[in-house]
Amino acid sequence: MLDVLAAQQAGELASGLKTVGAGIVYGGAAIGPGIGIGIVVGNAITAMARQPEASGPVRTTMFLGIAFTEALALFGFVLAFLLKG
Amino acid sequence: MILGLEFEPVSRLVQWKTLFGSGPFAPTRVTFQIVLSVIIIIAFYVIASRKKAMVPKGAQNIAESAYDFVQDGIILQTMGEEGLSWTTFLITLFSFILVLNIWEVLPGFQMPVTAHIAIPVELALLVWVLFNFVGIKSQGFFGYFKSMAFPPGVPWPLYILITPIEIISTLFVRPLSLSVRLFANMLAGHLLLATFAVLTAGILFGAPPLLKIGAVLPFGLLVALTGFEVLVAFLQAFIFTILAAVYIGGAMHPEH
Numbered sequence: 001m002l003d004v005l006a007a008q009q010a011g012e013l014a015s016g017l018k019t020v021g022a023g024i025v026y027g028g029a030a031i032g033p034g035i036g037i038g039i040v041v042g043n044a045i046t047a048m049a050r051q052p053e054a055s056g057p058v059r060t061t062m063f064l065g066i067a068f069t070e071a072l073a074l075f076g077f078v079l080a081f082l083l084k085g
Numbered sequence: 086m087i088l089g090l091e092f093e094p095v096s097r098l099v100q101w102k103t104l105f106g107s108g109p110f111a112p113t114r115v116t117f118q119i120v121l122s123v124i125i126i127i128a129f130y131v132i133a134s135r136k137k138a139m140v141p142k143g144a145q146n147i148a149e150s151a152y153d154f155v156q157d158g159i160i161l162q163t164m165g166e167e168g169l170s171w172t173t174f175l176i177t178l179f180s181f182i183l184v185l186n187i188w189e190v191l192p193g194f195q196m197p198v199t200a201h202i203a204i205p206v207e208l209a210l211l212v213w214v215l216f217n218f219v220g221i222k223s224q225g226f227f228g229y230f231k232s233m234a235f236p237p238g239v240p241w242p243l244y245i246l247i248t249p250i251e252i253i254s255t256l257f258v259r260p261l262s263l264s265v266r267l268f269a270n271m272l273a274g275h276l277l278l279a280t281f282a283v284l285t286a287g288i289l290f291g292a293p294p295l296l297k298i299g300a301v302l303p304f305g306l307l308v309a310l311t312g313f314e315v316l317v318a319f320l321q322a323f324i325f326t327i328l329a330a331v332y333i334g335g336a337m338h339p340e341h
């Protein structure tokens with residue numbers, strides 16, 4: 001009886017730890033891209049405010065920068081699901 | 086669980102019953118949505134180009150602004166004048182991804198086709214084959230790999246570090262990030278909408294009568310997020326197309 005309980009608890013512990021790990025993975029993966037996107041968009045807004053006539057190219061480049069930065073957060077998102085299984 | 090809400094496993098959201106038959110190639114509702122998207126896009130552009138009015142209106146107006154958007158907003162910004170011959174391919178790519186994404190918010194379907202990893206992977210592989218082909222065709226096989234692996238203007242000891250990074254990032258990380266970006270964005274949006282829809286339904290049908298008013302909160306968020314997901318669907322189609330344009334345009338000329 002105790003063995004069964006212990007085994008069950010171990011299983012629950014393992015799956016609970018998996019969930020915690022997935023949460024930590026996603027949270028950690030979101031830190032860097034969050035800061036990065038903030039820098040990209042902030043500087044793009046500064047550029048657009050200084051030179052409104054250049055906002056077209058600036059906006060395109062801004063989306064490119066966001067896309068490259070955001071990819072890391074999305075890898076974390078996918079990895080969290082893979083970890084949780 | 087105060088309300089007795091039980092969330093089903095996440096995989097339930099993207100697994101659909103097969104319409105008929107079984108096995109990996111059996112059609113599901115998502116297969117049906119892809120076929121429907123192709124029919125919609127073809128019908129739209131055929132209707133739009135049937136009568137070439139001088140002053141466009143209706144479908145022709147939308148098609149022309151889409152054409153202008155791809156040409157001015159994507160190609161001229163990233164590839165320059167010589168990329169204009171790619172307009173046909175890029176506008177097809179843009180329309181296809183946009184329609185596949187927009188299923189996410191259409192009532193009755195509410196499933197973005199691109200939340201299946203297979204479709205973004207297939208599109209990313211198409212772009213991968215295309216930009217490598219263009220690179221080899223316009224720079225020659227060795228010229229293409231030389232300009233990929235040894236970007237000029239770098240002190241030579243740094244090549245030990247840069248060459249593997251460049252090769253891995255061009256040949257492997259590009260298709261991976263291209264497909265995962267589209268897939269994860271659409272899956273995340275779908276999950277978000279599904280979570281709030283389940284929450285609304287759970288409070289509405291599971292809570293005691295006095296607390297049913299609490300369903301207003303998740304429902305309001307659900308409506309707001311649906312509007313946000315329209316933006317995301319458009320933005321992801323735009324980003325996929327612009328990255329395809331950047332990769333193809335970058336392969337045309339050696340870096341200098």
